Amino acid sequence: xxxxxxxxxxxxxxxxxxxxxxxxxxxxxxxxxxxxxxxxxxxxxxxxxxxxxxxxxxxxxxxxxxxxxxxxxxxxxxxxxxxxxxxxxxxxxxxxxxxxxxxxxxxxxxxxxxxxxxxxxxxxxxxxxxxxxxxxxxxxxxxxxxxxxxxxxxxxxxxxxxxxxxxxxxxxxxxxxxxxxxxxxxxx
Amino acid sequence: xxxxxxxxxxxxxxxxxxxxxxxxxxxxxxxxxxxxxxxxxxxxxxxxxxxxxxxxxxxxxxxxxxxxxxxxxxxxxxxxxxxxxxxxxxxxxxxxxxxxxxxxxxxxxxxxxxxxxxxxxxxxxxxxxxxxxxxxxxxxxxxxxxxxxxxxxxxxxxxxxxxxxxxxxxxxxxxxxxxxxxxxxxxx
DNA sequence: CCACTAACGCAACGATCAGTGCGATAATTT
DNA sequence: AAATTATCGCACTGATCGTTGCGTTAGTGG
Numbered sequence: 001x002x003x004x005x006x007x008x009x010x011x012x013x014x015x016x017x018x019x020x021x022x023x024x025x026x027x028x029x030x031x032x033x034x035x036x037x038x039x040x041x042x043x044x045x046x047x048x049x050x051x052x053x054x055x056x057x058x059x060x061x062x063x064x065x066x067x068x069x070x071x072x073x074x075x076x077x078x079x080x081x082x083x084x085x086x087x088x089x090x091x092x093x094x095x096x097x098x099x100x101x102x103x104x105x106x107x108x109x110x111x112x113x114x115x116x117x118x119x120x121x122x123x124x125x126x127x128x129x130x131x132x133x134x135x136x137x138x139x140x141x142x143x144x145x146x147x148x149x150x151x152x153x154x155x156x157x158x159x160x161x162x163x164x165x166x167x168x169x170x171x172x173x174x175x176x177x178x179x180x181x182x183x184x185x186x187x188x
Numbered sequence: 189x190x191x192x193x194x195x196x197x198x199x200x201x202x203x204x205x206x207x208x209x210x211x212x213x214x215x216x217x218x219x220x221x222x223x224x225x226x227x228x229x230x231x232x233x234x235x236x237x238x239x240x241x242x243x244x245x246x247x248x249x250x251x252x253x254x255x256x257x258x259x260x261x262x263x264x265x266x267x268x269x270x271x272x273x274x275x276x277x278x279x280x281x282x283x284x285x286x287x288x289x290x291x292x293x294x295x296x297x298x299x300x301x302x303x304x305x306x307x308x309x310x311x312x313x314x315x316x317x318x319x320x321x322x323x324x325x326x327x328x329x330x331x332x333x334x335x336x337x338x339x340x341x342x343x344x345x346x347x348x349x350x351x352x353x354x355x356x357x358x359x360x361x362x363x364x365x366x367x368x369x370x371x372x373x374x375x376x
Numbered sequence: 377c378c379a380c381t382a383a384c385g386c387a388a389c390g391a392t393c394a395g396t397g398c399g400a401t402a403a404t405t406t
Numbered sequence: 407a408a409a410t411t412a413t414c415g416c417a418c419t420g421a422t423c424g425t426t427g428c429g430t431t432a433g434t435g436g
Binding site (some may be wrong): 035112115118122151153160180 | 221222223247248249293297298300301302303304306307308310311339340341343344345346347348349351352353354368371372
């Protein structure tokens with residue numbers, strides 16, 4: 001980790017291999033079953049030698065963690081509509097559309113199954129984004145919301161439907177979710 | 189499915205094998221990593237020949253589905269405290285304690301990672317239990333709640349914290365969750 | 377108690393996976 | 407441009423997985 005004796009080299013070739021491997025993981029999870037995601041299979045799909053995967057990632061669990069974090073980080077723009085309700089509604093609707101995609105769900109499922117850190121990798125950046133929205137409302141002079149409880153009431157139902165129920169939530173439903181959540185804050 | 193040419197035989201030996209295999213799956217998921225859950229490994233732990241697992245379940249995905257459904261079905265008693273709030277609070281607190289157990293979480297994670305049906309297997313009976321609580325309130329003359337939306341607001345945050353955040357929710361937090369949910373119903 | 381057969385154990389096989397040593401390639405620094 | 411070395415490809419090996427055919431055990435109904 002902090003071993004500076006070996007300097008990292010993120011140049012052209014490594015980046016291309018990384019991108020090809022990530023794409024191969026997403027494609028395999030979209031087509032085949034989850035058990036088919038072995039390192040040799042990913043290597044063959046990516047046009048890379050299996051040894052490379054064994055050395056760079058070591059196991060499918062670490063590979064899935066890497067794929068999940070890079071897939072669910074920086075993919076959504078945090079909106080600035082001028083009001084908290086508008087920001088939350090637009091953002092949560094984007095999250096809903098993202099989470100309604102079957103291929104995206106396959107990545108999330110595989111990441112969750114790879115270990116305790118897999119689920120966190122899917123929502124860490126979502127929490128950061130929600131924190132940014134809430135902080136901006138504070139700068140406007142609005143209420144100081146708790147990020148964790150907001151995540152519970154907004155992301156909770158959304159991800160629950162996506163993972164634990166047959167059909168995921170719609171963007172419209174996400175917007176009504178924001179409305180009812182903000183209503184509970186006004187009437188404690 | 190409806191093929192009655194082969195009659196099922198759930199007698200003593202089959203039941204013992206099934207129980208031993210289920211216990212072996214739970215133990216392996218509690219100790220080793222998720223990738224270590226192969227059919228030969230489960231067979232060795234259960235004291236059963238691997239061929240039996242290949243024939244009865246075929247793959248780890250179907251085995252995990254079977255384990256999840258039997259683990260999360262009929263394990264909680266639906267309370268009858270006389271009031272909707274009491275029933276929900278007692279029940280959701282039990283769900284919270286169940287979902288806070290690391291071994292239980294490992295089974296859930298593995299089931300989710302095995303495919304789209306894995307997550308449903310973990311919550312199908314929870315929905316039935318919630319439906320029973322709501323139906324009883326109706327019989328008392330109370331409000332007619334929607335089971336799906338109740339699951340969204342009660343089970344959603346609970347399972348979200350369990351799967352997507354480092355530390356799961358506590359039973360006390362589950363009780364406050366019920367209070368705030370019932371408050372939103374009174375002030376629409 | 378006897379016949380029937382579902383379910384299990386056993387042995388063997390090909391296929392695939394996981395890992396290692398070594399040389400080649402290319403990114404980075406001087 | 408040359409030297410350095412992180413990174414990748416290749417060939418090879420042992421271990422493990424997934425599957426099949428066949429005999430044995432033990433539930434189930436007559």
